[in-house]
Amino acid sequence: MRANTHHEPPPLELVNITKRFGSFVANDQVSFKVEPGTFHGLLGENGAGKSTLVKCIMGYHRADEGDIIVDAASREIRSPQDAYQLGIGMVYQHFTVVPAMTVAENLLLARPDLPQVIKWKEERERLSEFLESAPFKVDLDARIADLAAGQKQKVEILKQLYLRNSILILDEPTSVLTPQEADEVLGMLRKMVLAKKLSVLIITHKFREVTGYCDEITVLRKGKLAGGGRVKDLSVPEMAAMMMGEQRRGRTIEKADRKPGSVLLEIKGLRADRDNGVGAVNGLDLQVRAGEIVGISGISGNGQRELVEVLGGQRRATAGEVIVAGKSFHMTRREMWESQFYILPEEPLRNACAPQMSVAENIALRTFDRPPLSRAGILKPRSIRENGRKWIERFKVKTPGENAPIASLSGGNVQRAVLARELGSGTAKVLVAANPCFGLDFGAVDFIHSQLLEARNSGVAVLLVCEDLDELLTLSDRVVVMSGGRLVYEAPVEDADVAVIGEKMAAH
Amino acid sequence: MNQPTDQLGWLGVPLAILAGAVGGGTPFLFVSLGECLTEKSGKINLGLEGVLITGAMTAYAASYKSGSPWFGVLVAGAAGMLLGFIHAWLAQKPKVNDIAVGIGMISFGSGLAFFFGKAFIQPLAPQLPSFDLGGWSANPALKAALKICPLFFLGVGLAFAMDWFFKSTRWGMFVRAVGDKPDAARAMGISVTSVRTLSIVFGSFLGGIGGAYLSLFYPGSWTERVSGGQGFMAVALVIFSRWNPVQCLWASLFFGGAQALGPALQAVGVSGYYYLFNASPYAFTLAVMIATCSSKRSLAGQPGALGSGA
Numbered sequence: 054m055r056a057n058t059h060h061e062p063p064p065l066e067l068v069n070i071t072k073r074f075g076s077f078v079a080n081d082q083v084s085f086k087v088e089p090g091t092f093h094g095l096l097g098e099n100g101a102g103k104s105t106l107v108k109c110i111m112g113y114h115r116a117d118e119g120d121i122i123v124d125a126a127s128r129e130i131r132s133p134q135d136a137y138q139l140g141i142g143m144v145y146q147h148f149t150v151v152p153a154m155t156v157a158e159n160l161l162l163a164r165p166d167l168p169q170v171i172k173w174k175e176e177r178e179r180l181s182e183f184l185e186s187a188p189f190k191v192d193l194d195a196r197i198a199d200l201a202a203g204q205k206q207k208v209e210i211l212k213q214l215y216l217r218n219s220i221l222i223l224d225e226p227t228s229v230l231t232p233q234e235a236d237e238v239l240g241m242l243r244k245m246v247l248a249k250k251l252s253v254l255i256i257t258h259k260f261r262e263v264t265g266y267c268d269e270i271t272v273l274r275k276g277k278l279a280g281g282g283r284v285k286d287l288s289v290p291e292m293a294a295m296m297m298g299e300q301r302r303g304r305t306i307e308k309a310d311r312k313p314g315s316v317l318l319e320i321k322g323l324r325a326d327r328d329n330g331v332g333a334v335n336g337l338d339l340q341v342r343a344g345e346i347v348g349i350s351g352i353s354g355n356g357q358r359e360l361v362e363v364l365g366g367q368r369r370a371t372a373g374e375v376i377v378a379g380k381s382f383h384m385t386r387r388e389m390w391e392s393q394f395y396i397l398p399e400e401p402l403r404n405a406c407a408p409q410m411s412v413a414e415n416i417a418l419r420t421f422d423r424p425p426l427s428r429a430g431i432l433k434p435r436s437i438r439e440n441g442r443k444w445i446e447r448f449k450v451k452t453p454g455e456n457a458p459i460a461s462l463s464g465g466n467v468q469r470a471v472l473a474r475e476l477g478s479g480t481a482k483v484l485v486a487a488n489p490c491f492g493l494d495f496g497a498v499d500f501i502h503s504q505l506l507e508a509r510n511s512g513v514a515v516l517l518v519c520e521d522l523d524e525l526l527t528l529s530d531r532v533v534v535m536s537g538g539r540l541v542y543e544a545p546v547e548d549a550d551v552a553v554i555g556e557k558m559a560a561h
Numbered sequence: 562m563n564q565p566t567d568q569l570g571w572l573g574v575p576l577a578i579l580a581g582a583v584g585g586g587t588p589f590l591f592v593s594l595g596e597c598l599t600e601k602s603g604k605i606n607l608g609l610e611g612v613l614i615t616g617a618m619t620a621y622a623a624s625y626k627s628g629s630p631w632f633g634v635l636v637a638g639a640a641g642m643l644l645g646f647i648h649a650w651l652a653q654k655p656k657v658n659d660i661a662v663g664i665g666m667i668s669f670g671s672g673l674a675f676f677f678g679k680a681f682i683q684p685l686a687p688q689l690p691s692f693d694l695g696g697w698s699a700n701p702a703l704k705a706a707l708k709i710c711p712l713f714f715l716g717v718g719l720a721f722a723m724d725w726f727f728k729s730t731r732w733g734m735f736v737r738a739v740g741d742k743p744d745a746a747r748a749m750g751i752s753v754t755s756v757r758t759l760s761i762v763f764g765s766f767l768g769g770i771g772g773a774y775l776s777l778f779y780p781g782s783w784t785e786r787v788s789g790g791q792g793f794m795a796v797a798l799v800i801f802s803r804w805n806p807v808q809c810l811w812a813s814l815f816f817g818g819a820q821a822l823g824p825a826l827q828a829v830g831v832s833g834y835y836y837l838f839n840a841s842p843y844a845f846t847l848a849v850m851i852a853t854c855s856s857k858r859s860l861a862g863q864p865g866a867l868g869s870g871a
Contacts, residue, residue: 133750149745151738152865162734163749171729 061089062219062252063124063140065110070119072105079105080116083278085271087220090249092242094263094284095256096296097273098494103256106273107222111136111143134165142218144209146225152198156191156208163212183215188241201354203234210238223255227262228491232522233352233558239266258494260289261523272296296495309510313530314343317514318483323373325359333359335538336373341483346505346515348529350522352558356538357518358399361487365396367404377483390419395475397486405471408460412452413441415459416474444473449500465497472501476508484508487518502528522554534558573702574825580706581821582814583713584779588613588771589813590716592795593802594723595767597809600799601727602760603740603866607663608648609768610792611670612641616772618678621783625686633686634712634773641769642762644670649761653754660868667792681783689778710778712770716810723806736760740864768792794842801846803862819845
């Protein structure tokens with residue numbers, strides 16, 4: 054392992070980096086500099102070339118043209134090991150810790166110079182010493198599988214610090230974290246950056262993180278440098294404009310001023326268990342009226358997922374009742390159709406799609422067994438394809454064609470296709486949506502937000518479960534907080550107090 | 562303990578069970594340790610049943626031809642490695658299911674052994690030596706029970722060594738990382754293919770040695786029915802012991818002992834339920850599985866990539 058250096062991190066500069074895959078230009082003459090001891094944001098929509106660019110820095114790809122300058126010299130980086138030699142480490146979007154191993158084992162495993170035989174006593178002493186100076190405290194003997202997502206992300210970052218990397222590249226590190234966890238992790242890193250111990254290059258979609266933590270940003274659009282600068286000199290609309298280009302500025306739909314109508318979705322004393330038999334939803338009562346969005350906030354793991362699974366028919370309730378439009382509701386296909394109940398679960402590819410079936414077939418999942426898509430129980434494949442084409446066009450789903458398996462689409466486009474199925478007909482009366490914008494880029498987020506608001510404006514009762522509090526407050530008419538499987542707070546959005554919500558979320 | 566054999570009576574039953582635990586448990590031990598290593602790396606090798614039979618045949622043949630039983634053991638290990646290599650190569654091809662390959666390898670391994678082994682069913686090959694730990698006793702039954710093959714001690718040592726290997730060596734950590742989360746291992750620059758190939762090949766080496774024990778010590782002859790499905794049982798044993806080599810040792814002893822229950826009871830005149838008692842290892846397994854499994858959590862210790870095709 055490298056000697057303990059207390060120097061400040063070296064400057065990292067990219068000069069005219071170009072990377073092509075065949076005829077496709079992923080990065081076109083991109084240049085920017087990460088100054089020592091700064092927090093640098095790399096922004097751009099999906100497919101803008103951010104990941105390709107950092108993979109060039111990490112040595113997964115080799116740039117076709119241009120220089121990567123670290124510590125005032127142009128470097129050949131051929132592998133992640135070369136990047137490590139230069140003190141550059143990366144935290145990936147998906148965890149690269151091994152769930153069955155302990156924190157201590159995972160830290161050791163990261164070392165390229167791991168000895169053949171590990172002397173655990175000495176290594177543990179060194180690890181504890183390292184943890185003394187580390188920004189987060191994690192139990193060395195805890196198994197990764199037993200840790201929450203935030204803790205796992207901390208271990209990923211600790212791994213890089215343990216390797217004494219001084220330039221840290223983070224690829225959407227908070228996409229799996231709750232806002233609270235994200236703030237804690239980024240706040241700690243920010244402190245190390247301020248102490249000039251670390252430079253951070255972070256790929257992110259979230260403006261909250263840019264304005265809260267970054268010193269400077271670089272924006273990519275379609276592989277090219279689209280702008281950049283110091284965060285304090287830029288406004289959020291300016292940054293969004295750089296990312297999306299002026300012409301595609303979001304057309305956010307206004308919330309029409311309307312009084313909520315009759316109760317369409319009513320949940321009474323609902324209870325449900327987790328997979329392990331422990332209660333997840335513990336007696337929940339909630340009403341959603343026509344033309345209002347009720348937002349459920351809460352730290353993940355407080356029963357929201359199980360609640361949505363019950364409403365979607367994926368999990369059995371152990372007690373309680375769900376009433377839709379005045380009738381007892383048992384999540385059968387017939388009832389869903391009769392009461393026009395629709396649902397947009399989280400991870401739609403897993404929860405709302407048949408991944409290997411085509412986009413058109415997936416769009417037809419609600420209606421394939423009735424005219425015009427079938428007659429007398431016989432499917433009409435051509436109608437199904439035509440129907441698919443229509444919705445692909447209207448909801449701007451980017452797909453190679455209506456016959457492509459839906460699993461081959463990007464996350465945002467899967468979400469658009471599912472949204473087309475659930476909301477496209479315009480006859481929905483109740484919609485349940487869970488984290489509908491999780492991991493999507495701004496363009497897709499804006500689209501989904503406007504669809505949800507449009508549905509609300511046209512009188513749909515919308516139940517929105519969302520971990521992103523900012524998003525929830527923007528969309529909802531009424532905010533409730535779920536903690537320990539119960540509702541612990543409820544307020545119209547005008548009166549909602551973010552500090553109180555945070556307190557209630559953490560109370561359990 | 563100076564009674565003659567026939568007066569040992571009911572005391573003979575626990576003695577026979579202990580002897581069976583050691584004598585009959587050793588092949589389980591080797592095969593389950595081999596399977597444990599393989600499964601820790603994230604692949605399943607059902608083909609160890611074929612490896613076991615091939616090992617038994619090649620060990621017997623090599624011992625007969627060379628006159629050295631230890632040479633037979635080595636040849637059995639090498640034959641196992643060869644089959645393991647084929648399995649490793651096939652099972653890691655894209656879109657190939659390791660369980661299907663394993664079933665193919667059972668037929669292939671046993672077919673190969675039956676084909677080449679026909680000539681060796683009759684002749685007597687030199688057998689492995691044993692430690693006579695019962696020299697102090699005049700009781701012939703006790704003496705016989707305490708004749709223990711050196712391979713048993715080797716296996717016991719190996720179980721503890723493997724436990725240490727998984728916890729405290731570079732390669733042991735690699736095997737666990739590859740078996741639990743191959744993507745993470747790749748991100749750390751570990752070659753998933755090499756680690757799995759080595760694990761499967763070495764695991765099959767151990768399976769081959771288990772076969773050598775069958776034909777060169779207990780029961781000590783080569784027939785086509787020498788294994789009796791012990792290779793399959795070893796796979797179950799690994800699950801039973803939660804992928805922990807030291808627990809593989811206890812489980813193997815337990816299985817070996819349970820297997821000896823039927824014959825031991827028959828020896829003291831309880832012959833009524835002979836086949837029922839012979840089924841006792843399976844019944845015990847089910848009982849322990851039911852007692853230790855919980856519906857509240859999935860099998861603790863199971864390598865994450867096992868059976869996922871990843």
